[in-house]
Amino acid sequence: MNSNDFRALCVQPDCTLHDALQRMDQTARGILLVLWEDGRLARTLTDGDLRRARLQQLGDELTVAALPEQAALTVGEDVAAPAVLALMDAHQIDHVPVVDGAGRPVDLVLRRELSQRIWLSSPHLGDEEAAFVENAFQTNWIAPLGPHVDGFERELAAHVGVGHAAALSSGTAAIHLGLLLLGVQPGDTVFCSSLTFVGSCNPILYCGARPVFIDSEPETWNMSPVALERAFDWARRENRLPRCVIVVNLYGQSADMDALAPICENYGVPILEDAAESLGARYKGRSSGTFGRLAVYSFNGNKIITTSGGGMLVADDPDLVVRARKLATQAREPARHYEHVEVGFNYRMSNVLAGIGRGQLRVLEQRVAQRRQVFDRYRAALADQAQLQWMPEPPGYHSTRWLTCFTLDGPEAALKCDLIMKFLERHAIEARPVWKPMHLQPLFDGAPYFAHRVSVDVSARLFESGICLPSGSNLTPQQQYRVIQLLRRALAMAEDRHALA
Numbered sequence: 001m002n003s004n005d006f007r008a009l010c011v012q013p014d015c016t017l018h019d020a021l022q023r024m025d026q027t028a029r030g031i032l033l034v035l036w037e038d039g040r041l042a043r044t045l046t047d048g049d050l051r052r053a054r055l056q057q058l059g060d061e062l063t064v065a066a067l068p069e070q071a072a073l074t075v076g077e078d079v080a081a082p083a084v085l086a087l088m089d090a091h092q093i094d095h096v097p098v099v100d101g102a103g104r105p106v107d108l109v110l111r112r113e114l115s116q117r118i119w120l121s122s123p124h125l126g127d128e129e130a131a132f133v134e135n136a137f138q139t140n141w142i143a144p145l146g147p148h149v150d151g152f153e154r155e156l157a158a159h160v161g162v163g164h165a166a167a168l169s170s171g172t173a174a175i176h177l178g179l180l181l182l183g184v185q186p187g188d189t190v191f192c193s194s195l196t197f198v199g200s201c202n203p204i205l206y207c208g209a210r211p212v213f214i215d216s217e218p219e220t221w222n223m224s225p226v227a228l229e230r231a232f233d234w235a236r237r238e239n240r241l242p243r244c245v246i247v248v249n250l251y252g253q254s255a256d257m258d259a260l261a262p263i264c265e266n267y268g269v270p271i272l273e274d275a276a277e278s279l280g281a282r283y284k285g286r287s288s289g290t291f292g293r294l295a296v297y298s299f300n301g302n303k304i305i306t307t308s309g310g311g312m313l314v315a316d317d318p319d320l321v322v323r324a325r326k327l328a329t330q331a332r333e334p335a336r337h338y339e340h341v342e343v344g345f346n347y348r349m350s351n352v353l354a355g356i357g358r359g360q361l362r363v364l365e366q367r368v369a370q371r372r373q374v375f376d377r378y379r380a381a382l383a384d385q386a387q388l389q390w391m392p393e394p395p396g397y398h399s400t401r402w403l404t405c406f407t408l409d410g411p412e413a414a415l416k417c418d419l420i421m422k423f424l425e426r427h428a429i430e431a432r433p434v435w436k437p438m439h440l441q442p443l444f445d446g447a448p449y450f451a452h453r454v455s456v457d458v459s460a461r462l463f464e465s466g467i468c469l470p471s472g473s474n475l476t477p478q479q480q481y482r483v484i485q486l487l488r489r490a491l492a493m494a495e496d497r498h499a500l501a
Contacts, residue, residue: 006108006489008027009032011032012037013034017064029095029108032046041105072097073087074098077107080422113427118428118430119430124473125306126363128359129360144350145350152354152355152361153165156297156357156361159287160288160289160314162290167312167348168313170310171296171299171311173311174311175246177328184204187208189209189241190244190246193214193223194459196250199298200276201213211438211444212449213448216250216458216459218458220253221392223247226453228245228260231448246272246274247260249276249277250277252280253281254282254399270292271291272294272296276296277298277303277403281368281399283397293315296311296312299311305357305364310354328345328347332344368400374472375471378484385491387408387410390406407465408465408467416495419493434463434467437459437460437463439459
């Protein structure tokens with residue numbers, strides 16, 4: 001339902017029953033909103049109300065105002081979809097108007113929308129996975145490790161063009177092991193992108209190290225080379241050179257490795273590439289996740305391919321990967337009995353999940369193409385919305401568009417984003433803010449932070465003005481059309497502050 005459709009549902013109390021019935025037929029929503037002159041909601045009028053009026057043989061020229069009074073069931077703008085559905089169920093109704101603080105209707109939620117929720121990025125399984133999982137059951141290889149784990153490691157390493165891989169329980173576990181392999185110890189400093197999910201930097205705390213956060217650049221939304229150079233200059237003067245730099249590839253797009261890598265090399269500091277969100281992306285012909293001394297991928301349920309949960313640590317150095325596998329299996333020594341001389345972890349992937357991963361890997365390129373198509377449809381359909389600024393993709397980059405993201409222009413962008421996301425949530429559409437930067441998280445209060453430029457905090461601006469839209473590779477064109485139509489309404493309403501005040 002677009003803005004014109006919504007306005008067509010609104011009538012005045014002096015509307016005749018004849019005209020109301022015609023309007024009901026034209027709008028085909030089964031409900032009209034009766035408004036006072038000042039725009040406040042007087043009542044709702046349903047097709048059931050009109051049928052009862054006919055049965056009572058009330059004249060067609062009778063006005064709506066002459067009908068028995070009936071208080072409208074409404075909700076406010078902050079109410080989410082589950083609460084609206086609960087109200088519908090309690091009163092056995094299929095429509096609920098949304099009113100602002102002054103009692104003016106600004107939206108209408110339909111039951112059929114709430115039964116068809118659209119997720120931000122839902123798992124997308126195909127036909128290949130079942131055969132691998134069935135094999136795991138038939139051969140009784142369901143415990144951690146097994147032939148599918150070995151196969152998944154080989155196949156993923158070959159796909160991205162890296163020497164070796166270790167299949168693990170999560171991307172976070174992979175980062176943790178990566179930090180340990182690079183020698184991070186308590187008290188060490190680790191640089192990390194600020195604009196990311198907390199899983200990128202929680203492992204820094206696991207190691208007892210101290211994070212220093214680096215801002216994004218506007219050209220890619222990824223780590224700013226300018227900020228990184230300033231951070232290194234500070235660390236050199238403070239005698240706090242980092243043990244490593246965690247460079248995050250955000251929302252399916254590589255960071256500018258040609259600019260970042262030489263800075264790290266100049267100081268002799270290795271890169272741990274967090275490619276959790278960017279499997280399948282390319283940067284100047286090379287796969288994302290092949291630029292650091294170590295790199296990690298994630299197969300969480302919302303990622304571009306999934307094993308329901310899992311991750312991969314990759315490197316060209318075989319010794320690093322061999323040691324990662326040992327640490328991930330409780331650091332067991334090669335003895336007949338269980339012998340341990342160092343702390344280990346239960347971080348290995350199961351054979352069943354690795355089988356799912358092998359099937360998913362076969363459709364990775366297809367999933368990338370599908371997500372890029374989702375982005376292209378959004379951009380084309382909303383090309384007339386000048387206030388939308390899509391996440392950029394510079395020349396030489398090939399993003400997976402894991403999530404389609406945009407920012408809004410203007411000083412009230414944060415307020416508008418909040419209103420838009422609340423509007424979409426009322427209609428059972430999941431949209432999220434761009435990641436809240438780590439330097440703004442209470443967990444990391446007081447950690448050093450280097451902005452892109454003096455007084456130019458790019459990651460904070462992206463968080464305040466950015467929205468991630470439903471982007472799954474299994475998002476149908478019909479579902480996306482629904483998102484686009486509702487987003488148009490939300491944008492129009494956000495522009496009119498009085499409509500949502």
